[in-house]
Amino acid sequence: MIQVKNLTFSYTKKPFIQDMNFEVEEGEIFGFLGPSGAGKSTLQKILLGMLPGYQGSAVVGGVECSKHDAEFYQDIGVDFEYSTMYEKLTAKENLEFFSSLYDTSGKTDGAQGGKKKRDLDELFAAVGLENDAEKRVSDYSKGMKSRLNFIKALVHEPKLLFLDEPTSGLDPANSRLMKDMILEEKRKGKTILLTTHNMQDAAELCDRVAFIVGGQIYALDTPHNLIMSKGAAKVTYTWLDDEMIEHSASCDLLELSQDKRLKNLIAENRLQSIHSSEPTLNDIFIEITGRTLV
Amino acid sequence: MSSLGLASDRVSTTYKTKNIFFGRFMKLLIWDMRFQMRYGFYLLYTFLTIFYVLVLTALPEAWKGKTAAILIFSDPAAMGLFFMGAIVLLEKSQRVTSYFAVSPVKAFEYVCSKVLSLSAIALIVAGILSKASGCGLLVPALSGTLLASVMFTLFGVIVATKIISLNQFILFTVPVEMFGFIPAIMHLLGVTPSIFRIYPANACMELIGGMGISVVGIFLTIVLIVVLFVIACRCVFKMWQEQGGVKI
Secondary structure, three states, X not given: OEEEEEEEEOOOOOOOEEEEEEEEOOOOEEEEEOOOOOOHHHHHHHHOOOOXXXXXXXXXXXXXXXXXXXXXXXXXXXXXXXXXXXXXXXXXXXXXXXXXXXXXXXXXXXXXXXXXXXXXHHHHHHOOOOOOOOOEHHHOOHHHHHHHHXXXXXXXXXXXXXXXXXXOOOOHHHHHHHHXXXXXXXXOOOEEEEEEOOHHHHHHHOOEEEEEEOOEEEEEEOHHHHHHHHOOOEEEEEEEOOOOOEEEEEEEHHHHHHXXXXXXXXHOOOEEEEEEEOOOHHHHHHHHHOOOOO | OOOOOOOOOOOOOHHHHHHHHHHHHHHHHHHHHHHHHHOOHHHHHHHHHHHHHHHHHHOOHHHHHHHHHHHHHHOOOOHHHHHHHHHHHHHHHOOHHHHHHOOOOOHHHHHHHHHHHHHHHHHHHHHHHHHHHOXXXXXXXXXXXXXXXXXXXXXXXXXXXXXXXXXXXXXXXXHHHHHHHHHHHHHHOOXXXXXXXXXXXXXXXXXXXXXXXXXXXXXHHHHHHHHHHHHHHHHHHHHHHHOOOOOO
C-alpha cells in the first residue's frame, strides 16, 4: 500500500526527514512514534501529498505522492488531532456535507468505481453519539469532537486511514471504544497509519511501529519484537530492614535463582512485596532513541 | 495504478469524471447556500433589500436610477468582496481548510461554488432594486451585477486566503474598494472621460446604470475575471496546503 524509499525532505537547508525507508502492507496498522518535532507530521503530510518538494520516493496506492491529483483522496480518510468541522452546523449536517464530497455514484463497493457510503446513524451509534447527532458541533465537548472527527474519516469507506492521536482527550471507556473501532476497521481490510505519543495504544493496536526522532527512523519492528529484543523481564522486590526502613532491589528474571539477597529474604520471611515486569514500549523507545515521548 | 492501489477500482472515463465534477460541484453549491442561510446572509439581505426599496421609493424620480445603480454596485454586487473574508476566515478558524486539503475537492470547484452562491444573492437583490427603481432594463442590470459580483468575489477570495485576521482583511480590501468603487461612481456621475469606459468596474457600472454597453469594457472585464479566477484557484490551493492557524 505504501512504499517509501530514500525519502529526504527539508524546510530549510538542513534535512528534516533523512533517508527514510519503509513499506506498509495492505491491511496493516502501522504506527509512527516519536516526540514532538520528530518529523511525524511532516512525514504524514508527505504521504498525504501536501509536501511535494521531497527527494526520493513516496508511493501511496501506486501513486507517487508528489504527482497525485485530487481523486487521490477518494480512498483516503484523515482523522486530524483537532476538530475540522463547521461549528454552527449539527454533527449530522457536517457528516452529510463531508460525505457528499466523495464519489458515491455507484451502488456497491465494486469495480465500477462507485462506493458505498457508511450509514451515518450507525457510525454515530458506534461511537456513542446517537443522541447527539442533531446537536451543533459548537456544543460538543473535546472528547465528543474527537469521536466525531474519527467517524468523519470513515464516512466514505476509505481504504487508507491516517489517524493522528485518535484517543487523545478521551476517557478510558471511550478510548477503549475507539481502539476497538480501529481494530474493527483493520479487520475489514483497511490500512491504518497511526501517529501517536501513546505507547500503550501503539503496543495494543499496531502490527508494526517506527520510532522516529530527528527525522530518522531509529527502529522499525513489531512492538513484541522490539520489547523482546531489548529487555528481559525483571523481578522487583521490597523488604524492611531492622529500623523498619523499606528498601527495594531488582534482578533479571533469568538470574533470579542466583540472587542471594532474595533467597535470604525469602528464608527469613522478610519480603514486603515481589513482582515481575516486562519493559514497556516506552522503555524500549527511551533505550533506543535516548529520548522521551514529550 | 498498481494492483495494491487505491485507485485500482476507479473508472477514469471522461464521462464519469465530468459526472463526478458536476455532482460534487452541485453539492458544494447547495451546501454553500445552506451555510450562508444558516449564518444569516439571506436574512440580512432580506432586511437590507427592504430598507433599500424603502429608500428608493422615498426618492424623487430623477434620482432613482443613479441611486439604485450605486446601491446595487456598492452592496449586492460587491458583497462577495466582504463576505468572502468572513467565510474563508471562518473556515480557517474552524480548520475546515485542513480537511479540504485532503479531500477530492478541487480548488476551482471550491472557488466556483463560493462565487456562484454569493452571486445568486447579488442577482436576486439587484433584480428587486432594479425593478423598484423603475429605471433601465433588467437584463443589462443583472448582467452588470453578475460581472461585478464575480469580479469582487474573486478579489475577496484572493485577499482572504492571504490574511489571518479580520483586521488584516479590512485593511487589504481598501485598495480594491478604492480602485473598484470610486472610478465607477465617478463614471456614473459623468465626471470621467469616455476612454475610461473600458475600465472593468466602469463597464459593469454602465450595465447596472443602464448607460449603454462598452464591448471593449466587457471584454476586458471578462479577461480580468479569467485572470482573477486562475489566481484565486492557486491561492486557495496554496492555503489548503499551508493549513495555517488564524486569529479572529
